[in-house]
Each structure stands twice: as C-alpha cells, then as structure tokens.
Amino acid sequence: MSLGCDRPVLYCLCTIFLSLALPSLNLPPSLSQGTRDYNPKQMAIRERVFNTIIRCFKRHGAETIDTPVFELKETLTGKYGEDSKLIYDLKDQGGELLSLRYDLTVPFARYLAMNKITNIKRYHIAKVYRRDNPAMTRGRYREFYQCDFDIAGQYDPMIPDAECLKIVHEILSELELGDFRIKVNDRRILDGMFAVCGVPDDKFRTICSTVDKLDKMSWEDVKSEMVNEKGLSEEAADQIGQYVSMQGGMDLAERLLQDAKMSQSKQACAGLTDMKQLFSYLQLFQVTDKVVFDLSLARGLDYYTGVIYEAILTQNCPVNVSATQNGVDEKAEEGVSVGSVAGGGRYDGLVGMFDPKGRKVPCVGVSIGIERVFSIMEQKAEASARKVRTTETQVMVASAQKNLLNERLRLTAELWNAGIKTEVMYKKNPKLLSQLQHCEDSGIPLVAILGEQELKDGVVKLRTVHSREEVDVSRAELAEEIKKRTSDV
Amino acid sequence: MSLGCDRPVLYCLCTIFLSLALPSLNLPPSLSQGTRDYNPKQMAIRERVFNTIIRCFKRHGAETIDTPVFELKETLTGKYGEDSKLIYDLKDQGGELLSLRYDLTVPFARYLAMNKITNIKRYHIAKVYRRDNPAMTRGRYREFYQCDFDIAGQYDPMIPDAECLKIVHEILSELELGDFRIKVNDRRILDGMFAVCGVPDDKFRTICSTVDKLDKMSWEDVKSEMVNEKGLSEEAADQIGQYVSMQGGMDLAERLLQDAKMSQSKQACAGLTDMKQLFSYLQLFQVTDKVVFDLSLARGLDYYTGVIYEAILTQNCPVNVSATQNGVDEKAEEGVSVGSVAGGGRYDGLVGMFDPKGRKVPCVGVSIGIERVFSIMEQKAEASARKVRTTETQVMVASAQKNLLNERLRLTAELWNAGIKTEVMYKKNPKLLSQLQHCEDSGIPLVAILGEQELKDGVVKLRTVHSREEVDVSRAELAEEIKKRTSDV
Numbered sequence: 001m002s003l004g005c006d007r008p009v010l011y012c013l014c015t016i017f018l019s020l021a022l023p024s025l026n027l028p029p030s031l032s033q034g035t036r037d038y039n040p041k042q043m044a045i046r047e048r049v050f051n052t053i054i055r056c057f058k059r060h061g062a063e064t065i066d067t068p069v070f071e072l073k074e075t076l077t078g079k080y081g082e083d084s085k086l087i088y089d090l091k092d093q094g095g096e097l098l099s100l101r102y103d104l105t106v107p108f109a110r111y112l113a114m115n116k117i118t119n120i121k122r123y124h125i126a127k128v129y130r131r132d133n134p135a136m137t138r139g140r141y142r143e144f145y146q147c148d149f150d151i152a153g154q155y156d157p158m159i160p161d162a163e164c165l166k167i168v169h170e171i172l173s174e175l176e177l178g179d180f181r182i183k184v185n186d187r188r189i190l191d192g193m194f195a196v197c198g199v200p201d202d203k204f205r206t207i208c209s210t211v212d213k214l215d216k217m218s219w220e221d222v223k224s225e226m227v228n229e230k231g232l233s234e235e236a237a238d239q240i241g242q243y244v245s246m247q248g249g250m251d252l253a254e255r256l257l258q259d260a261k262m263s264q265s266k267q268a269c270a271g272l273t274d275m276k277q278l279f280s281y282l283q284l285f286q287v288t289d290k291v292v293f294d295l296s297l298a299r300g301l302d303y304y305t306g307v308i309y310e311a312i313l314t315q316n317c318p319v320n321v322s323a324t325q326n327g328v329d330e331k332a333e334e335g336v337s338v339g340s341v342a343g344g345g346r347y348d349g350l351v352g353m354f355d356p357k358g359r360k361v362p363c364v365g366v367s368i369g370i371e372r373v374f375s376i377m378e379q380k381a382e383a384s385a386r387k388v389r390t391t392e393t394q395v396m397v398a399s400a401q402k403n404l405l406n407e408r409l410r411l412t413a414e415l416w417n418a419g420i421k422t423e424v425m426y427k428k429n430p431k432l433l434s435q436l437q438h439c440e441d442s443g444i445p446l447v448a449i450l451g452e453q454e455l456k457d458g459v460v461k462l463r464t465v466h467s468r469e470e471v472d473v474s475r476a477e478l479a480e481e482i483k484k485r486t487s488d489v
Numbered sequence: 490m491s492l493g494c495d496r497p498v499l500y501c502l503c504t505i506f507l508s509l510a511l512p513s514l515n516l517p518p519s520l521s522q523g524t525r526d527y528n529p530k531q532m533a534i535r536e537r538v539f540n541t542i543i544r545c546f547k548r549h550g551a552e553t554i555d556t557p558v559f560e561l562k563e564t565l566t567g568k569y570g571e572d573s574k575l576i577y578d579l580k581d582q583g584g585e586l587l588s589l590r591y592d593l594t595v596p597f598a599r600y601l602a603m604n605k606i607t608n609i610k611r612y613h614i615a616k617v618y619r620r621d622n623p624a625m626t627r628g629r630y631r632e633f634y635q636c637d638f639d640i641a642g643q644y645d646p647m648i649p650d651a652e653c654l655k656i657v658h659e660i661l662s663e664l665e666l667g668d669f670r671i672k673v674n675d676r677r678i679l680d681g682m683f684a685v686c687g688v689p690d691d692k693f694r695t696i697c698s699t700v701d702k703l704d705k706m707s708w709e710d711v712k713s714e715m716v717n718e719k720g721l722s723e724e725a726a727d728q729i730g731q732y733v734s735m736q737g738g739m740d741l742a743e744r745l746l747q748d749a750k751m752s753q754s755k756q757a758c759a760g761l762t763d764m765k766q767l768f769s770y771l772q773l774f775q776v777t778d779k780v781v782f783d784l785s786l787a788r789g790l791d792y793y794t795g796v797i798y799e800a801i802l803t804q805n806c807p808v809n810v811s812a813t814q815n816g817v818d819e820k821a822e823e824g825v826s827v828g829s830v831a832g833g834g835r836y837d838g839l840v841g842m843f844d845p846k847g848r849k850v851p852c853v854g855v856s857i858g859i860e861r862v863f864s865i866m867e868q869k870a871e872a873s874a875r876k877v878r879t880t881e882t883q884v885m886v887a888s889a890q891k892n893l894l895n896e897r898l899r900l901t902a903e904l905w906n907a908g909i910k911t912e913v914m915y916k917k918n919p920k921l922l923s924q925l926q927h928c929e930d931s932g933i934p935l936v937a938i939l940g941e942q943e944l945k946d947g948v949v950k951l952r953t954v955h956s957r958e959e960v961d962v963s964r965a966e967l968a969e970e971i972k973k974r975t976s977d978v
Contacts, residue, residue, distance in 0.1 A: 040552035063529035155915035426644035
C-alpha cells in the first residue's frame with residue numbers, strides 16, 4: 001500500500017471506513033416495483049382458486065404445457081402493437097437478445113409452429129411480465145398470473161368457441177364471485193359495421209381501439225375521440241353510435257342480418273351467421289342466461305379475427321364494494337361492474353406468423369383474469385369469520401412432561417410413515433400450553449399427548465382442540481383414528 | 490424520399506425488397522439457448538413428481554410462499570461468490586436495476602428479513618435462472634426448477650436438521666428412483682479439520698472448494714490442486730487426505746471426538762457432538778440405513794454454517810444406465826452414482842445479511858434436484874410399456890350416425906355439469922372410427938355412443954374401449970355409471 005501522497009491515504013481510509021461501516025449501512029430489503037411476495041395465507045387462497053380452475057380445464061379434456069419465462073426478443077416483436085414498449089428486455093450479457101414473456105398466447109403460437117402441432121386443447125397457468133405503471137392497490141402488477149385455455153385446430157365453426165364460453169360460465173359460477181355477464185361480439189361484425197358506417201379501411205383498427213374504451217368512457221367522450229382525435233366524420237361516428245348501443249341474443253343477430261345497411265357487408269353477414277350458430281350451441285350448453293351479444297365489445301389486441309368475448313362481474317354485493325374501496329374498478333361504485341374477469345376470442349392468423357411457410361392453425365381461447373379473482377377471494381376471506389388455514393396438519397404430537405423429546409419424535413415418525421400430516425415442536429421441553437397454542441393459531445384439529453402413564457399403557461391421549469375433549473387411543477389404532485376424525489378436513 | 494444519388498435508391502429498393510420478401514423469409518421459430526418447452530407428456534410426469542413432493546412437505550406441516558421472478562440486483566449481490574457472474578440481469582429500461590433469481594434461498598432470506606419473520610416452515614417450488622453453459626442432454630438448463638423446504642427459527646440443536654434428512658429419505662423412497670445414500674458432514678468439522686491439518690485460516694474456503702470436487706475427481710488430482718494451485722503444503726494435504734477418506738455413522742463421530750488432533754479444535758468438537766445428536770434423532774426416525782457421515786462432503790456454497798448434506802442415487806439399474814447414456818453423469822458407467830439428487834444444510838447467517846440491525850434467524854433447509862428426477866422419470870416412462878396419459882378424460886361422447894351434433898353437445902354438457910371429464914369431437918359428422926381412434930390414442934377408457942334408437946329409448950350405449958364391450962345405460966344413471974367405472978383412474 002503506497003502512502004506516498006495524501007490522496008491514496010484518504011482514499012484508503014475512506015475505503016476502510018466504508019467497509020467497516022457497511023454492516024450498519026444495510027438498508028431494509030425491498031422488492032422491485034410492481035411485484036409482490038405471496039405469503040402463506042395468500043398462497044392457500046391461490047391454491048384453492050387454481051384447483052377450481054384446473055379441475056374445470058381437466059373436465060374439458062385439456063392437456064397442459066409450459067414454456068420458458070423468456071423468449072428470443074424476435075419472437076415477441078411485432079405481436080403486440082403499441083404495447084410492445086411494455087415488454088421487459090434482458091440485458092445483453094453476450095449471446096442472444098431475450099425478453100420476458102408478455103402473455104401466454106404468443107409463446108403458445110410459437111410452440112405450435114415450432115412443433116408443427118395442428119390440433120391441441122391445452123391450458124397454461126404461468127406468470128407474465130409487463131412494464132406497465134403498477135397500481136397494486138388496484139390489483140395491477142408488473143408480474144402477474146395468466147390462466148389460459150385454448151383450442152387449436154381446423155373444426156366446424158363455433159363448436160370450440162362455444163366450449164370456451166361454457167368454460168368461463170363454469171369457472172365463474174364455481175368460484176362464487178357473484179353474478180356475471182359474458183359479452184360476445186365478432187371482429188368481422190365490427191369491421192363490417194365500420195365499413196357500412198363509412199369508416200375508411202385504414203382507420204378500422206384505431207376506431208376499434210376507441211370503441212374498446214366504451215366500458216370506461218361515456219359515448220360522448222368516445223365519439224369526441226373518434227371525431228377530434230381520429231378524424232372520423234361526425235356522421236360516421238353517429239352511425240356507429242347507433243349500432244354500439246345494441247345488445248341482445250340470437251334475435252339481435254337475426255335482426256341485423258335483415259338490417260338494410262349491415263347486410264351489405266359480406267364480413268358482417270358471415271359474423272352474424274356464426275353468431276346465430278354460436279347462440280344455438282350455447283342454448284344446448286344452457287349458458288345463454290349469462291351471455292349477451294353486445295356490439296360495443298371491441299377488445300384491444302390486434303390478433304383477434306373472429307368471435308371475441310369478455311366476462312364482467314355485475315353484482316354490487318359487499319364483496320364487490322370492498323373491491324371498489326380497494327380501487328379495483330371505478331364503476332363499481334355506480335353498481336355497474338367490477339371490471340373484466342375473463343376475456344378471449346378467436347385468432348386464426350397468429351400461428352401462421354411463426355411458420356416459415358405461413359401455414360395457419362385456427363385458434364380460439366380464453367384467459368381468466370386471475371389476479372382480480374385473487375383479490376376478490378382475499379377480501380372475501382378477510383370479511384369471513386373463518387380463518388384461512390395455511391397448513392393441512394392433522395395432528396400435533398405433544399407432551400405435558402419433561403424429557404419426552406425422543407418419545408415425541410418416535411411417535412411423530414410413526415405417524416409420518418402412516419401418511420398422517422403431523423407436527424412436533426423442535427424443543428426439548430416445550431410447555432404444553434405453547435404446544436396447544438400453536439394448534440389454536442394454525443388450526444390443527446387434534447393433539448396426540450404423550451406422558452409416562454400413556455407410554456406405560458401403550459396409549460396416546462387424543463385431544464380435540466376445539467372441544468378440549470380427551471380420549472385414550474391405543475397406539476396401534478392411532479393413525480386410523482386420526483384419519484377418521486379428520487376425513488372432512 | 491430523396492433520390493439524389495445512387496445509394497439511397499439502392500437502399501430504398503433493398504428495404505422494399507426486404508419487406509416484401511419478409512413473409513417468406515420467416516425463419517423457423519426457436520427457443521432461447523438452455524431453455525425448453527414442456528410438452529403435455531412431460532407435464533404429466535412433472536405433475537406426478539410435484540404431487541409426491543408437495544404431499545411430503547404438507548405431511549411435515551409446511552406452508553408455502555412465492556416470490557417474484559426478479560429481485561432488485563442489490564438483493565442478489567454478494568451472496569453467491571464467484572457464481573455471481575452467472576446471474577441474469579434485466580436491461581436498464583429506466584427505473585431499478587433488476588436480476589432474475591438465482592436460487593430460492595436468497596429470496597427466502599430477503600422475505601424473512603423484510604417481513605420480520607423469525608419462525609416458519611415453508612416450501613417453495615419455482616424456476617430459477619443461471620447463465621451457465623447449458624448441457625441439456627445432461628439435464629443442465631439455464632431455466633430450471635428448484636424445490637426447496639426450509640425451517641427457520643431458534644430451536645434446540647439438530648431437531649429441524651434431522652427432519653430435513655427424514656424428508657429427503659421419504660421423497661427419494663416414494664419416487665422409487667432406486668437405492669440412495671445421504672452423505673452428511675458439518676462445516677464446523679471441515680473448518681476444524683483444516684485448522685488441525687495446518688491450513689492457514691484465509692485458505693479455508695478455497696481448500697473447501699477443492700475438497701468439494703472429490704465426488705468428481707480422484708484424491709490425487711484433488712491433492713495436486715491443493716498443493717500446486719492453492720499453495721498448500723504437501724504435509725497438510727496428506728493429513729486432509731487421511732480424514733476425507735473416512736466414512737461412518739455415530740461411531741465415527743465418537744472416534745473423532747477422541748482423535749488426538751481433531752479434539753484440539755473447539756469448532757470440530759462442537760460439530761462432532763452435534764453430529765452424534767443428529768444420528769440419535771435419525772435413529773428415532775428410522776433413516777440411519779441410508780445416512781453416512783462422510784468427511785469428504787464439502788458443498789460449494791459459502792453460506793452454510795453447520796450441518797450439510799447431499800443425497801446420491803447409488804444403483805446402477807437400467808434406468809440409471811440410460812441416464813448415463815444421456816450423459817447425466819460420467820461416473821454412472823462405473824456403477825458409482827448418477828449424481829446428486831438433493832442437497833442442503835444449515836445457514837444461520839444469511840437472513841442477518843438482509844436485516845438493517847443484522848439480527849440473525851437460524852435456518853436449515855433442503856433442495857430437491859428436481860430436474861434430474863424429471864429426466865429419470867421420463868426415461869422410466871419411455872422404457873415402460875404403459876403409456877403416459879396427458880389428459881384425465883373419462884368419457885368421449887360419440888355417435889355413429891349423422892346429424893346428431895346437437896344431441897352430442899347436449900349430452901356432453903349434462904356430463905360436464907355432473908362433474909364428468911368429457912370430450913366431444915368438434916365436427917358436425919365425425920366418423921365413429923375416428924372418434925374411437927382418438928380414445929385409443931389418448932387413453933380415454935369409455936365412449937358414450939348416441940344413435941336414433943338410443944335417443945328414442947332414453948339410453949346411451951356405454952362402450953369400454955379396451956374390451957370393446959357395450960352396454961345400454963339409462964341416461965339418468967349414466968354419470969354415476971361412468972364414475973363407478975373410472976374410480977381407479
């Protein structure tokens with residue numbers, strides 16, 4: 001170490017000071033913006049929600065796949081339009097340019113093209129990443145789950161599309177989130193409508209984006225955006241306004257097929273004919289009570305080519321009110337909706353974008369807005385008197401006397417080997433009270449208590465935590481007795 | 490557009506040509522190096538393995554948590570020593586500097602410190618990321634699963650440590666991977682041994698890393714690295730050589746406590762006393778048949794402070810041979826091992842690194858080497874005659890006659906509503922043969938066949954796929970009958 005001039009000395013002293021001071025400079029650890037940990041309680045709720053959804057997907061014969069969390073950057077390029085700026089890129093550390101997946105649909109299409117798969121019914125539950133402005137109190141994160149079900153393959157029209165809607169109906173019913181509506185429309189009907197209303201061809205997508213805002217903005221504001229920002233004629237906008245206020249069922253599709261203007265568009269007619277067909281299948285599936293053909297539904301993504309849909313919760317029940325307080329959706333206060341909880345549609349062109357020869361694989365799918373579902377379920381759990389258990393432990397092996405650690409461990413291993421979910425305290429001589437308290441806290445229903453007398457008699461005192469009732473059970477029958485008493489857990 | 494000179498024109502023409510040619514220039518899509526998709530068959534195997542492991546973790550009363558896939562870069566800094574160069578960083582797109590998680594242990598420690606948790610038994614199954622040289626045929630990926638179980642808290646010595654070893658024993662037994670050994674050692678015993686053998690204090694970690702290579706290198710090569718690369722005296726190396734060849738059980742710990750040299754180290758004595766205690770608990774848990782106290786076990790990571798362990802498969806059964814052919818481990822050919830399938834140890838200092846006041850939370854944990862388990866299970870599945878099912882579908886609704894689509898859909902919805910996993914073909918008039926073929930291909934055990942006659946009679950022809958036996962079942966009893974016949978699926 002050279003001490004030849006002042007500067008190195010100062011530098012060295014600073015370095016020494018800094019490294020000595022470092023331990024106390026330790027900042028409290030924190031998370032990256034827009035992300036969160038799931039604690040055990042949130043995980044227990046998450047597991048229940050996933051189980052319900054996966055059970056439904058499996059009931060419909062779906063397989064599952066998984067793809068990497070990052071893809072080659074070029075795989076995601078040109079798929080998301082304006083939203084591409086929200087894609088997370090990895091640092092160039094040598095090698096390929098990589099990005100975190102933005103959704104599960106593009107990786108699915110890449111997977112199909114890469115493996116030359118032309119038929120599959122698959123679900124995929126995984127996290128996706130968007131550099132959006134996080135609004136965590138409103139349930140908007142930068143890392144969040146998507147829960148997708150898609151059917152790929154060349155089939156007769158509207159049959160898989162109807163199954164997707166049936167799945168949304170089943171999942172939302174089983175999750176007991178309150179009343180809901182599923183809005184349905186078709187990109188071909190929208191495009192046809194734009195054409196007959198006099199929207200220039202090159203403005204279809206941008207006008208479609210504006211229509212998409214009708215669930216958040218009034219018609220007046222939407223019209224003003226069309227006319228003032230997008231340069232549409234007022235006459236065209238007014239004509240659109242008439243159509244997008246229409247809602248109905250199969251009857252509306254029939255009426256529009258007779259509509260003097262609408263019937264001029266071949267595209268619209270194709271969409272309307274399919275819409276009639278879709279409703280006939282939905283009748284067979286007994287789900288028409290919740291489905292509305294709604295001409296204002298547009299959906300943001302570019303890649304849809306046919307039917308589109310979106311499910312919203314309509315009930316303004318206490319649960320939804322607290323969701324509103326949490327800011328999940330502004331409109332909920334007005335008793336309208338807490339926003340979209342599922343959405344999807346048909347995208348027949350996406351797989352072809354990945355195929356060297358452009359071979360298309362028609363696809364239709366649905367994505368469950370699982371983060372919103374989580375926050376509703378969490379609030380429901382908060383509001384409920386019933387405690388969320390974070391373990392499934394059936395019994396705690398305890399003792400009131402000292403020096404019985406070895407006996408406790410021996411019995412614990414016996415129960416583990418018999419498949420019983422068992423806990424034991426990692427202390428030589430824990431107090432009985434603290435052992436019982438742990439059971440109360442974590443909802444363990446039974447305690448197996450060992451004492452000198454019980455060991456002599458070859459029994460265990462089995463205590464029911466909530467009733468405090470105790471009964472001697474022979475050691476040989478203990479596992480069976482615990483299974484019997486916790487079969488409903 | 491300026492056409493003032495040749496170059497811009499050429500440039501423009503090229504651009505036009507390129508963009509026109511783009512659709513046919515579409516390259517086949519590919520994956521980022523070192524990553525892979527899981528197809529439905531691999532997912533079915535993965536689900537089975539996870540279920541076995543999670544069942545074990547739950548049997549031991551563990552909760553689960555989840556953390557984000559990326560952390561603040563500073564959270565990971567200074568935790569992995571030399572391996573830090575393998576951390577994936579995200580691109581600086583404005584905002585915080587982020588990195589993909591490298592393991593689940595550091596995020597767990599960050600989670601405990603951040604939430605001031607001093608007691609928890611948790612498992613965490615999630616993907617981690619390492620910019621390693623991928624060797625995918627050897628099961629080494631850049632994105633791979635970790636499967637961690639950890640116990641945090643101040644407890645009496647060796648009780649949670651013994652439970653971790655019991656868990657490894659249970660999981661490896663239940664997965665039926667063949668015979669295995671669990672090697673155990675203690676960082677304090679290693680450090681004490683280095684001290685009494687004359688290794689200078691500042692060389693402990695680097696000599697420890699060299700000892701860690703004994704499972705891949707001969708003693709001669711290890712010794713040569715110690716002497717020639719790390720500058721250790723030959724005498725010290727030879728003394729180490731004597732110790733690291735020792736293997737045993739509680740008896741070895743007792744012998745070393747009497748060892749003239751070893752007993753001079755307070756650290757070694759503390760470790761050896763705990764080792765005796767550990768073996769006494771392992772006896773109560775009935776797992777000593779597989780556990781070996783092995784002084785050559787060192788483990789790479791810096792953060793271990795006490796007991797360390799590693800499980801290896803020892804059987805050179807056909808499965809392992811094919812694992813060898815796949816290159817999983819070079820030694821397998823010699824019938825020694827197919828490498829480590831689980832590992833872990835005690836790390837009492839890591840949480841304190843995240844606490845502003847340095848408060849420590851003692852931790853002990855184990856990580857299951859799940860990717861290696863997957864590849865063994867996949868090879869087992871390949872070798873087995875039994876087909877891996879990728880769906881759980883119980884019945885296919887079919888018809889032999891035309892124009893029965895609506896009737897098929899109606900019955901399908903009835904079965905879905907009754908909780909039966911049901912598939913139906915998305916074609917108006919599929920051939921009976923192709924419907925039956927689909928059942929054969931995907932292992933669907935039953936077919937519910939509808940025809941004009943059956944509809945008239947209010948029955949369904951229920952066909953067992955493997956026996957081709959058919960029986961009429963009344964529509965009202967169909968769901969129950971299917972449940973009964975597929976209760977073992």
